Amino acid sequence: MAKIRKIQVTSGVYWVGVPDARFYVLCCCPADSIKHLMRRGLIVTTERNGVAFETGPNAILLSDVLVQNGGFANLSEFPVLQMLYRQGMILPNHPNNTGEKPMLIGSKEQVKAQMQYIYRGNYGLISEEEIINAGVSQKTAHEIMSLKLKFAFGNIRKTEDILDAKIVENEPIEIRNNVFIRRLGLNVFQFQYEGEHVTVDLNLAPNESYGASYTLGFYNIKREYFGVIHSGEADGWDVDRPTMSSILMFQGKIYLIDAGPNMLYSLMSLGISVNEIEGIFHTHSHDDHFCGLPALMEADHKIKYYATPLVRTSITKKMSALLSIDEEELRSYFEIHDLEFDTWNNIGGLGVMPIFSPHPVETNIFIFRVTREDGYASYAHFADIVSLDVLEGMITENDREIGISREFFDKVKKEYLSSAHLKKLDVGGGLIHGKAKDFQKDPSKKLILSHTSLKLTGQQKEIGSGAPFGMTDILIPAVQNYTFRSAFQFLQSYFPTVPPYHMNMLLNNALVTFNPDSILIKGGMPNPEIYLILTGNVEMIQSESDVNSMLSSGALIGEISGLTRSPSKETYRAVNFVQALRLPARLYLDFVIENGLFSDIELLQDNREFLQKSRLFGKSISYPIQNKLARAMRFKDYAAGQVLPRDTKLFICLIKRGKLERYIGENVLETLDEGDFFGEETVLFGTSSLFQFRAVEPTVIYEIDADMVRDIPVVRWKLFETHEKRNKL
DSSP states (O other): OOOSSSEEEETTTTEEEEETTTEEEEEBBTTHHHHHHHHHTTSOOOEETEEEOOOOOOOOOOOSSSSETEEEEEEOHHHHHIIISSSSSSTOOOOOSSOOEEEEEEOOOHHHHHHHHHHHHHHSOOOOHHHHHOOHHHHHHHHHHHHHHHHHOOOOOOOTTEEEEEOOOSEEEEEEEEEEEEEEEEEEEEEEEEEEEEEEEEEOTOOOOOOOOOOHHHHHHHHEEEEEEEOOOOHHHOOSSSEEEEEEEEETTEEEEEEOOOHHHHHHHHHOOGGGGGEEEOOSSSSHHTTHHHTTTTTTOOEEEEEEEEHHHHEEEEEEHHHHHGGGGGGEEEEEEEETTTTEEEETEEEEEEEEOSSSSHHHHHHHHEEETTTTEEEEEEEOOHHHHHHTTTBOOOOOOOOOOBHHHHHHHHHHHHSSSSSEEEETTTTSSOOOOGTTTTOOSSEEEOOOOSOOOOOHHHOOHHHHHHHOOEEEEOOOOOHHHHHHHHHHHOOOTTOOOHHHHHHOEEEEEEEEEEEEEEEBBBBEEEEEESOOOEEEEEETEEEEEEEOOOOSSSSOOOHHHHBOOSSSEOOOOOEEEEEEHHHHHHHHHHOOOOOHHHHHHHHHHHHHHTTSSSSSHHHHHHHHHHHHOOOEEEOOTTOOOOOOSSSEEEEEEEEEEEETTEEEEEEEOOOOOEEEHHHSOOOOOOEEEEEEEEEEEEEEEEGTTTTHHHHHHHHHHHHHHHHHO
16 A cells, blocks of 8 residues: 555645655645645544544645746645644644644745745734834724734744744755655655655646635626625635625625635626726735735736725735735735725715724724615625624733723624624634624624534524625615616727717617627637627637637727628637627728728737737736737847847837747756747836847747836736746746
């Protein structure tokens, strides 16, 4: 029987077990990796000496690169929590507490980053000084720090006190109990034990992504005046459902409340493209509410970010630790809007009141309200909260003891029990989550019980309702059709010089809905209609050239083939429910000719087509931005063997045809092919590349000024991923 057991858990994630050495390692830990282990039966409940606890890994092998295909590869917070508490490795007198610590294994850079990220995930801000610097008074900072210490049992502990670490280089090193590991290449590792070995490759394929442990259906969501889509009701341990979150609709605009794991998958299921999102309201920094932020970095515009400065600072420090970047870098991806505690902040007619909620990390819960004919309609989103009996147990009359005052408790209780038309509650229980029984006499019209992996008890069912994924609570219904408003805004941005009456000619066409997996335009066939995508996602497929791109709201598909009455080069397929404005090709041609647009469209088409098919610009880039980039592109030819000059002007460069070598000194580090890009340093850091580039064969390169792409989050995020990976080569 083999002494080493290797199992692929999901895409890019493996389990390696050496039972004789009592060594079990989770190899790569993206979001929800613990749920995947549970789903595969690699974590089960067992019992010893009358104590029930979970099995699971006692070590984590980190990916060499933090980001793969847009998603975080290393999110060890929940796997570490599972080892410490659900396995009992840190609990006093627990049969599984043998003195052996959980272990992080990986490169020096990733181990250091994960240690700091876990530290911030455990505690948030770690001193009164940091809290004061987040705009809080000294008195309030003292109260928050005292509360934080109470949750932490009186001691802010360094991560190194609770975790072991092993740095992996190219030579074999012993991890534990005669188990050895070495790196064979970037993200490729070999485990050895008593003459046996297994190899794990943690690299994702180009179109591969980390998947969810659950399956969601497809939903055709109407954009309401004021409503709530329930996009998650579970906690970080539920294998069957997304974590607690909501999507707020106001005047047809889409706002997220928190960003948990598998955010893109949830949005895809609901027929919402990332480019539709207006903003996010953020409650706190724990991974089940935080680790979906990269999904929002895949937009072609900066999504508005709403939180109090206290919470924003806590989240920024965690993100900075995880990415090993400057704290200000968050502003490169989001448009920051700070909110004031205990005040109705006005966001274009949407009232938002953040309320402080006691939690181990800085947390603001939210109440939203909108004016209607009988006053206000309101929604309260309370994630995360604490049970009132736990909070009351923290009261102390001694100023020298850690804890809270009676006044503080009374204020929190009053705010928790404030009335709303709809209120979603964290009822996860335990030491840091809420309990349904506290809301038995809550005056709100409807309570939704959330943030739990357990089935609701009879008592809980008497207090509040559940909310299946995709269910919508409409607080103020929409009378107008917001989809037509979006169509007008898109067309206005595409054709800013066109008179309104000509624009109305296009708008006076039918809205059509495509079911998931439906073909809108078939490759090789003429298309008599052109479609302006308004909601949902469309896949562009050209199998001959292995091109596969994702288009979202704002994309105009079938334009050139429709105008020229030629067969479409690509197939366009609905990924989810898609709403589009149907534009008859003949009518669109008349519109283009009358407004003198044909030559401009034709001129830009080759460049825009190249951008759509490129790895850097082929996802979630709207039509106006594509046009802007297409106009700015300049091409240069290089002969075989020619070394590219280090231009003083800073560009991002894409290979149209040919091949380049990226080298330093005599060492060729990488060969770049058609569609590849370079110059990421210019966008990220404002510096030219340290490397040199040489044409292997006759090569054509497109250049785009770095300034033009610096504020496109999805492009910047891909450049960050590429820079990190190339630095490891």
